[in-house]
Amino acid sequence: MIINSICCLGAGYVGGPTMAMIAAKCPKIQVTVCDFNQKRIDAWNSDNLPVYEPGLKEVVESARGKNLHFSTEIKSAIAAADLIFVCVGTPTKSYGIGAGRAADLRYIESAARLIAEVSHGNKIIVEKSTIPVKTATAIQTIIAANSSNGATFQVLSNPEFLAEGTAVADMQNPDRILIGGEQTSEGQAALEALVSVYANWVPREKIITTNLWSSELSKLVANAFLAQRISSINSISALCEATGADVDEVARAIGTDSRIGPKFLKASVGFGGSCFQKDILNLVYLCESFNLPEVAKYWRSVVTMNDWQKSRFVEKIVRTLFNTVSGKRIAILGFAFKKDTNDTRESAAINVCRDLLAENAHVVIYDPRVPKETICSDLLEVGVSQELIDSNVEVALDPYSAVKGAHALATLTEWDEFRNLDLPKIHSLMLKPAFVFDGRAILPIASLAQHGFDAFIIGKGE
Ligand code: NAD
Ligand code: UGA
Secondary structure (H helix, E strand, O other), X not given: OOOOEEEEEOOOOOHHHHHHHHHHHOOXXXXXXXXXXXXXXXXXXXXXXXXXXXXXXXXXXXXXXXXXXXXXXXXXXXXXXXXXXXXXXXXXXXXXXXXOOOEOOHHHHHHHHHHHHHXXXXXXXXXXXXXXXXXXXXXXXXXXXXXXXXXEEEEEEOOOOOOOOOHHHHHHOOOOEEEEEOOXXXXXXXXXHHHHHHOOOOOHHHEEEXXXXXXXXXXXXXXXXXXXXXXXXXXXXXXXXXXXOEHHHHHHHHHOOOOOOOOOOXXXXXXXXXXXXXXXXXXXXXXXXOOOHHHHHHHHHHHHHHHHXXXXXXXXXXXXXXXXXXXXXXXXXXXXXXXXXXXOOOOHHHHHHHHXXXXXXXXXXXXXXXXXXXXXXXXXXXXXXXXXXXXXXXXXXXXXXXXXXXXXXXXXXXXXXXXXXXXXXXXXXXXXXXXXXXXXXXXXXXXXXXXXXEEEEOOEOO
């Protein structure tokens, strides 16, 4: 099977960048990224891409208009494709059975129905969205029941492991590509066809092939293990603060053990992003569905610890500011869930700001990539009223105007520019005592003290 034409359903944080990379690396393959969302497609076709990722613009521009296309003409793109990536969202279900834990598969199902409706000939359908184990069966069943054009389908699982902020580098040089397929000759032929696409730039030994269920499950497990490390180090950050130990020193000491390794041991105000919490809850729900309550409880605790880390950070601010932040200006530096992205989904900053606003604080937010409309809609979504946003939320254009007249400053995203702030200037602009709450442990602790700040740094003893 030779792949000449690829269609991708979903032009989001995964669909757009991954397809741009495939197009750039495989000039002989026509790649069309489709979405219902006209605004998103227009943005992909403009100079102002809807996703900010270092290096992404260059990759998109190298192929767009040649073999990379962004379109809302979904049906014709599916009909023309040999291989269809499904990159639609799989958010946590907010209603009915499994609400708050299970994955909402309605976009996957509607994509499958659409593919069945318009397909002819042989198609390979690739699940790139993160989904519960056995979703491939659901896709196969829906397609088999709805296809009337004599088309044949093979479903593969090819989860995406890119991290936002480093997506281009992750795709260019991935740790591995994982592809699961059915253990039949047709399934293996489809799998080899997808392998040959990646083999244009990924060494063959990095392409792991498995059965469908191992591939689907490995994605959830990878995210669960990564998030578990963060919750583990965050739990230790609280102990460090209580005992006078330094969490970065502890992380370094344990991370040099090659069995533990140094990555994902940076204590923080809590992990965010659209996937860690969603995927762990999805895993929890799977365990419950398979009657494994102890396993479910074990993984649930990773999210519980993360929630506690965010709320204890707010509590620390309130207690330190003499038990009240009512009417006080709190400068918030960083709103994205991590640096080098404009994505704010599940960002710890949303909960921190919501809880400070509930205490009647006045928050002044600065983020180099997140616009005011995103900040306001995120706060509205977590229940902050429009009235409170209008009266108590300000968005600043730079860190110095954010801290002007502030009682406290909190760093919530580890943007590089926050590492080199002009601390004397900030101190002079703030009310005294000038309180700093560093939720990312990025500010220079010795300079903070030297310049007269009263600083709390996550995971560092008093
Ligand atoms: P997203 O919300 O940014 O994008 C999904 C897009 O799919 C939306 O633009 C939506 O309009 C579109 N869509 C929905 N139904 C469609 C249909 N039938 N046809 C065409 N378009 C349709 O989501 P995302 O962040 O790109 O995530 C997509 C999937 O990838 C999720 O399952 C997620 O868990 C997984 N994932 C995300 C990341 C990440 O870094 N964001 C990394 C790895 C895996
Ligand atoms: C994560 C995984 O790293 C990707 O492999 C996966 O593909 C993706 O989820 C997904 O499935 O969506 P992402 O959420 O983009 O990627 O970013 P991460 O770098 O994993 O960071 C997640 C959160 O953890 C951020 O809020 C980050 O600040 C926080 N974090 C990360 C820490 O607090 N400490 C760390 O040591 C590392």
